Amino acid sequence: MHVEEGDPFDRDSKTPSDFGEQRRARRPTLLLGFSEVQDWRLPLPENGRLILGRGEGCAVMLKDALVSRQHCCLHLSSHVFLEDLGSTTGTRLMGRTLRRGEKTLLKRGDVFELGNTSVVCQSSSPAVAAGPAGASGATMNGLRRVLDRVAHSRINVLITGETGVGKGVLATELHSKSPRAEHPFVALNCAELQETLLESELFGHERGAFTGASASKPGLIESADGGTLFLDEVGEMSLATQAKLLRVLEDRSVRRVGSVQARPIDVRLLAASNRNLAMESERGTFRRDLYFRLNGITLEVPPLRQRLDELEALARAFLAESSDAHGRPAPVLTPEALQALRQHSWPGNIRELRNAIDRAVVLCAGDALTTEHVPVPVETAPNVVPLASRGMAVNVGPADDTLAPPDRTSGERQRIEEALDHCAGNQSRAAKLLGISRATLVARLDRYGLPRPRKKTG
Numbered sequence: 001m002h003v004e005e006g007d008p009f010d011r012d013s014k015t016p017s018d019f020g021e022q023r024r025a026r027r028p029t030l031l032l033g034f035s036e037v038q039d040w041r042l043p044l045p046e047n048g049r050l051i052l053g054r055g056e057g058c059a060v061m062l063k064d065a066l067v068s069r070q071h072c073c074l075h076l077s078s079h080v081f082l083e084d085l086g087s088t089t090g091t092r093l094m095g096r097t098l099r100r101g102e103k104t105l106l107k108r109g110d111v112f113e114l115g116n117t118s119v120v121c122q123s124s125s126p127a128v129a130a131g132p133a134g135a136s137g138a139t140m141n142g143l144r145r146v147l148d149r150v151a152h153s154r155i156n157v158l159i160t161g162e163t164g165v166g167k168g169v170l171a172t173e174l175h176s177k178s179p180r181a182e183h184p185f186v187a188l189n190c191a192e193l194q195e196t197l198l199e200s201e202l203f204g205h206e207r208g209a210f211t212g213a214s215a216s217k218p219g220l221i222e223s224a225d226g227g228t229l230f231l232d233e234v235g236e237m238s239l240a241t242q243a244k245l246l247r248v249l250e251d252r253s254v255r256r257v258g259s260v261q262a263r264p265i266d267v268r269l270l271a272a273s274n275r276n277l278a279m280e281s282e283r284g285t286f287r288r289d290l291y292f293r294l295n296g297i298t299l300e301v302p303p304l305r306q307r308l309d310e311l312e313a314l315a316r317a318f319l320a321e322s323s324d325a326h327g328r329p330a331p332v333l334t335p336e337a338l339q340a341l342r343q344h345s346w347p348g349n350i351r352e353l354r355n356a357i358d359r360a361v362v363l364c365a366g367d368a369l370t371t372e373h374v375p376v377p378v379e380t381a382p383n384v385v386p387l388a389s390r391g392m393a394v395n396v397g398p399a400d401d402t403l404a405p406p407d408r409t410s411g412e413r414q415r416i417e418e419a420l421d422h423c424a425g426n427q428s429r430a431a432k433l434l435g436i437s438r439a440t441l442v443a444r445l446d447r448y449g450l451p452r453p454r455k456k457t458g
Helices: 020-025 136-149 166-177 193-203 239-251 277-283 288-294 310-327 335-343 349-363 412-420 427-432 438-448
Strands: 031-034 038-041 046-054 072-076 080-084 091-095 103-106 113-114 117-122 157-160 185-189 228-232 253-255 262-264 269-273 298-302 384-387 392-395
Touching: 031 269, 072 384, 080 091, 113 136, 117 136, 117 298, 136 166, 136 298, 157 166, 166 185, 166 228, 166 269, 193 239, 239 253, 239 288, 253 392, 277 288, 310 335, 310 349, 412 427, 412 438
Parallel strands: 157 269, 157 298, 185 228, 228 269
Antiparallel strands: 031 038, 031 117, 046 072, 072 080, 080 103, 091 113, 113 117, 253 262, 384 392
16 A cells, blocks of 8 residues: 655645544544445555555555546545545545545545445444434434445445344345345344354254254355345354354355365355444454454444434334234324333333334223323433333343443343343243343343243242
8 A cells, every 4th residue: 555645735724623622533544445346445544645546556446447547535634535636437425526626524434436436434443323423313314325335335244233223124224225135135143042053054064964963954154145144143153153154254155064065155244233342352252353354344223212303203103013913093193102202211222112112002992192001201210211011110221331332331230130020030021121032131141140030930
């Protein structure tokens, strides 16, 4: 990589006066580029100029016939600026075409395009999420713009976010917008299976490979050939299974359990986790090399509490769906009930909202949902969520950061114990209360060394 020293951009005259430490913190440190024929990632130096184009002297040489020999330039200092160098087809930043010679500030999460090549500006470790926390419309719209561009590439995608935010929905949407949409989309929740079963499900097995293997069986990786494999809760994989998955990604081939012959495969991998895999890789509980393989680009889905502009549409959609499933006309969602939904903290996110609406439909005997049918907001105690079914409350303060995103840092074990106690040891009910699947709850019990309770009687 060739970097020209110096920054010819006169920041004193052209940098807006309100650029301060907040802007500096948003400086991208990594470029991720992708097109139909080329994917690449480039760490950004602190200072200098980077020219992108088809020419041999460019810092980034692109295999794109629609890109000019010297197409655009990045000016690097305490900020990063993008300049079009008089290209034939133009440089587009977030859908806007730059004028020749125009220099504009680049922030993390910005996407610019030259020819058929898209480039995402990202930090070396945080995920792409457009817009500040709380700016829900900007965040989700920016995320979907990035998704639309990422979908057409071959780059692996890691989807992060709290439990229940809809990571699987995002993965399905990404596949449907990709060139692989006509091929299989195969999904697996890694927390649902024990290690031996997970290995067999992923890689397949030959007849006689283990007790009970009466016939050969292709694994999910083979089944997804030509399409997309989505691994949910990928952080729950053991280190041994992680090593085998890494080998598949590097060799582009898979070997069934009990076989000596590898089969070539063409699969795009999407992965999701509610754990901080970067931190896990530093601790040695997740393979660092696999993390970098999965993290071609990271899309972070914001929690429902930061997407309240979507809540009404989601609630009405779930209301219609649940009413149809129960064979009854959909009740009216009253303004008071909608306001109560808006004031709820939604620790279980969209999954909890769906369950809450389903419960409300069952409880509602009339033709209108009121506040008595929906979760009651606790304004004086924001870290407590009511358990409507038992009239009790469970602390939902921050959770252990090894199991959840960084903004939830302690208390998950206590929440699990309290939920199980209030549900008399019923794991399915406790999982529903916590807004997670039963398989995920079982995985958490094992991780914390908690005994699997038996249902209390009497």
